[in-house]
Amino acid sequence: MKNNILIMSKRLIYILLLLLLITSCGENKQKKDDFSSEFEIPDSQRYAGELAISAEAMDDIVENISSPVEIAALIKAVGVPYSKDYLATTDFVDKYNTSFKKALGLGIFGADLGYQNMYNKTGSVIDYISAIKSLADGIHVGQFFDFTTLKRLATNNQNLDSLMYISVQNFNQMDRYLTENNRSNLSSLIVAGVWIESIYLLGEVIKKSPNSELSEKIGEQKIILSNLMLLLKNYERNPDFKVLVADLAEIQALFKEVTITSILGEPEMVEEDGMLVIKQNDKQFIDISDEILFKIIDKTVEVRNKIIQL
Amino acid sequence: MKNVYKIFTLFVVFLLANNTLFAQSGQELVDICGMVANQNGEATYLKDFQIKLEASKAGEEQQSDRYSLLLSKNTIYRFSICNSRDFPGEAILQLFDNNRLLGTNYMVATGNSYPTFDFRCTQTSVYHVFVNFREGKQGMSVVLLSFVERF
Numbered sequence: 001m002k003n004n005i006l007i008m009s010k011r012l013i014y015i016l017l018l019l020l021l022i023t024s025c026g027e028n029k030q031k032k033d034d035f036s037s038e039f040e041i042p043d044s045q046r047y048a049g050e051l052a053i054s055a056e057a058m059d060d061i062v063e064n065i066s067s068p069v070e071i072a073a074l075i076k077a078v079g080v081p082y083s084k085d086y087l088a089t090t091d092f093v094d095k096y097n098t099s100f101k102k103a104l105g106l107g108i109f110g111a112d113l114g115y116q117n118m119y120n121k122t123g124s125v126i127d128y129i130s131a132i133k134s135l136a137d138g139i140h141v142g143q144f145f146d147f148t149t150l151k152r153l154a155t156n157n158q159n160l161d162s163l164m165y166i167s168v169q170n171f172n173q174m175d176r177y178l179t180e181n182n183r184s185n186l187s188s189l190i191v192a193g194v195w196i197e198s199i200y201l202l203g204e205v206i207k208k209s210p211n212s213e214l215s216e217k218i219g220e221q222k223i224i225l226s227n228l229m230l231l232l233k234n235y236e237r238n239p240d241f242k243v244l245v246a247d248l249a250e251i252q253a254l255f256k257e258v259t260i261t262s263i264l265g266e267p268e269m270v271e272e273d274g275m276l277v278i279k280q281n282d283k284q285f286i287d288i289s290d291e292i293l294f295k296i297i298d299k300t301v302e303v304r305n306k307i308i309q310l
Numbered sequence: 311m312k313n314v315y316k317i318f319t320l321f322v323v324f325l326l327a328n329n330t331l332f333a334q335s336g337q338e339l340v341d342i343c344g345m346v347a348n349q350n351g352e353a354t355y356l357k358d359f360q361i362k363l364e365a366s367k368a369g370e371e372q373q374s375d376r377y378s379l380l381l382s383k384n385t386i387y388r389f390s391i392c393n394s395r396d397f398p399g400e401a402i403l404q405l406f407d408n409n410r411l412l413g414t415n416y417m418v419a420t421g422n423s424y425p426t427f428d429f430r431c432t433q434t435s436v437y438h439v440f441v442n443f444r445e446g447k448q449g450m451s452v453v454l455l456s457f458v459e460r461f
Contacts, residue, residue, distance in 0.1 A: 062378045062436050069354050069457050070382060077460050165344060165355050172357060220382060220434045227380060227436065262433055267412040276427035278405065278413030284383050284433040
């Protein structure tokens with residue numbers, strides 16, 4: 001009898017342990033994006049310096065400052081054909097040998113990946129996702145870049161929407177992780193890299209196929225760059241950041257000649273084909289001369305080439 | 311032996327009641343919301359915001375989360391809101407420019423809330439998204455921002 005009780009008790013303990021194991025797996029699944037305890041981040045990559053603005057104000061940092069999707073979509077929408085000549089080379093990815101360079105490079109290659117994805121050009125995508133993976137690993141965020149799935153999608157040339165979705169989402173996950181782990185300095189560099197490369201792409205397209213909509217898009221960057229500068233100036237005490245901010249300040253100075261005026265309209269909410277639509281009805285006018293436009297483009301080329309030539 | 315069975319049963323009930331086995335993760339919600347946004351294959355994912363708020367206590371101001379976004383003129387953006395099935399809260403999203411409410415997914419007059427809405431942006435600027443849960447309930451939701459097209 002005692003033996004039976006002992007056996008039953010043992011079985012129950014095994015079952016309990018199994019249940020505990022299953023539930024703890026469930027917890028892990030819930031927290032699958034939380035890799036903070038799994039990866040050791042060298043202190044050199046954490047930003048320990050003083051911020052120029054308060055931590056509370058940092059929480060107000062504007063999202064979506066630069067997106068690899070929107071400018072690529074605009075370039076495609078105006079009917080400009082794809083050109084791989086615009087893209088930054090991935091041949092020297094090993095030369096991105098500091099966290100600063102790796103994060104900036106991540107942004108640059110991220111923008112190029114977005115441009116290729118927009119045109120469904122999967123031929124050279126693998127070089128870019130390999131470069132991104134290598135740079136992401138270099139700053140310990142490679143766990144968020146789903147290289148295997150992206151490579152499979154690109155190789156099979158299928159489900160290209162997923163390729164775009166996963167790659168953009170992976171960048172957002174890296175950004176979120178860096179921000180939450182006191183590494184917003186690197187996150188801001190990724191944003192800066194995406195912005196610089198996107199404006200570079202836009203500029204190269206304008207040089208070959210002038211278009212008023214694209215020119216206006218450059219003018220609009222006056223607003224976007226001022227937000228980006230707020231972000232980067234936080235880390236200006238770092239010498240690398242100081243140089244980058246100084247370079248971008250030269251572009252920003254040119255934007256002083258761009259005039260943006262707005263007339264407020266009355267917003268309305270309407271239902272169109274069963275979809276709720278909010279119409280803003282404001283008007284915004286962006287005035288940019290050709291002279292300033294090309295000065296901005298040339299300056300951006302200079303800044304971007306300085307980064308990728310390492 | 312009876313006691314052992316009782317403890318075992320209580321333990322299993324405790325585990326299931328905690329719903330830890332099948333709780334919906336933020337990432338699952340993002341994926342669901344991505345499908346909701348892109349039902350017609352016309353939206354491209356840009357950003358997601360995961361919101362989790364505790365129930366507001368009586369007499370206290372309702373809790374809310376705020377996000378600031380840079381949006382570009384002549385662009386249609388889509389906001390999709392997906393609520394976790396594990397919490398009672400139903401998210402209400404309000405979109406503001408610098409000082410004005412531009413719109414919301416919740417119609418006070420009808421009590422209807424929309425899982426998605428499009429925003430026809432005509433001014434490049436910083437916008438603010440406020441999210442709270444109806445009646446101050448505890449909730450978890452994902453707000454997904456997508457690019458639809460230029461106009």
